[in-house]
Amino acid sequence: MITARLSAPAYELGEYADPVTELPELLADPEAAAELTSSAAGFDTYRWSDAPVGELMAAAAQRTLGEAGVPGDEVDLVLLATDSLPRDRTAHRDVAELLAEAGLSRATASTLGLMDCATAMAAVGTAASLVRDGSARHVLVVSGDLADHATGGERIVAGGAAIASDAAATALVSATAAGLPVLGMAHHAAQGPAQGQSPRQQLAARIAAYRELFTRLEHRHPFRPDEVRAVLSSNFARNVLETYLSDVGYGSAALALGNVGRIAHCLGSDPLINLADRLAEAKTGGPAAEDRAEDRLVLLGAGISHLAAVLLGARPLPAVGPDGEGVG
Template sequence: MAELPEYASEPPRPGAGFDTYRLARGGLPDLLRPALKDALAAAGTPPAAVDTVLFATESLPGGEASQTAVAQLLGDLGMSHAYPLTLGLADCSTATAALTVAAALVGSGAARTVAVVSGDLVRTVLPGGRVLLGGSAVASDGAAAAVVSARRHGWEILGGARQVSYDLFGPSPAAHRLGAQLAAYQGLFEDLWSATGLTPPEVAAVLPSNLAADTLRLFLGEAGFAPRQLYQDNVGRIAHCLGSDPLINLIDRTEAGTTRGAYPVVALLGSSAAHLAAVLLRAVED
């Protein structure tokens, strides 16, 4: 962190938990390709079985260059017949919301197998610098992917919720912003409990965006969660990989040796300045 201009004179506040950020040397396809490949392998899904790909990214070049990049990427992975769609506008909550969009496509019969891939390059989407929201996040380059289908495997999507607070766009007094953010988090989880019939104590772990640790504990505490329920191991290790954090945290939590049976219900939480999205997942017994 010391090399960032914003921290040249002093490091991040200790409570934020930031230590290291990640910088990609290649282009966007170099981020997305291994994420998609690993997700397909983990799901045991042949690439040709994927009929739809949701790209949760704002780093595509635009115009014909985007079409060329996507065609090359999907062709390299054996997915050239998959229909590509992009989702955006919701910043770092987009990928989490995309999981429920994928589930809706599968549930309606409009798609059979959907790959959701998230990834962004900070130099493309945040040319003004990596330190965001007054030091509440330090942006990293990263990607993650998931496969959504009707097959019971891995995790079952129980439901989702989304919130946007347009009061948080543009400058406003700090007290007003804090109140609006707390209300947004509370409203998000009220909608999630209404959709799923669950409550905060029934969630074994919240896997959130890697915002400043102390800030997120405040917001989620007001939403009914205890600090022990929050997975924040990656705040210091990888910082804020924009929309990809919740999926990365799910993967890392599992690979660290915590079996799905040890935390049968988890919440993924994607957060940005004004947008929030949450998804409840339940472990599927092998």
């Protein structure tokens, strides 16, 4: 079977960085401000953009293709995981401009949606399936959202557990480029908080959803929590993530939460952003430099009603040449 590799994750943040304490929503709600900016939650800065989301996506895509060493005209398919495209036919124009700017002259583009901030991880899993069965050799996953479009302009999101930022992230899922092996993907849909539910009931429902997701992921590709070097998740408040993930076996040491304060919640792009930063740190002797072949990473995208996780090998596989042998 062909091994699908996740290669060269990259991202582009909104060009403006502002303190979260200056958000009108927090200025109007001191109690929420105190909770979200506390050390337990960790939010400090958010990013925003007045550029179209396609510009952020194109910049990230060019970076991914350059790092992966794959020309744009060799990409077969682009999967767009976003809620920020126009809702009318002008979306076709915007996507065509994105493909042209990134040099994706032969690629077919399609969108995935309806899974909120879990959509990008579902896209990575879908791309891996297409690569494994030979339907495509290179699939570019493109995530990106602007809060003005994706959340109706709201910055306090996820039931008050996150502050939204503008960003885009990309990764190549490939049969031949060097990258981390994609071992499995699982997703779970659950009802959002029901009217009249107490906070305790809502918490219990969310914990049950995370248990179900990780049960499904472990069924797809058996592994143990102690084999996972890092969970690279959506950037919710640190204390919220620790509550959900400690229940399924992942203590705070396994959670990559360094970006919560720096960039807030970049919606569906967070796991790829966090992975890109982890791999960049490995080049300078960071934590990922110690990853072993048997170690695992989990990318976790979480929305109000949807969860999706991708299991990766923590050590990259080398590129594959035309003769099927490793190169580089």
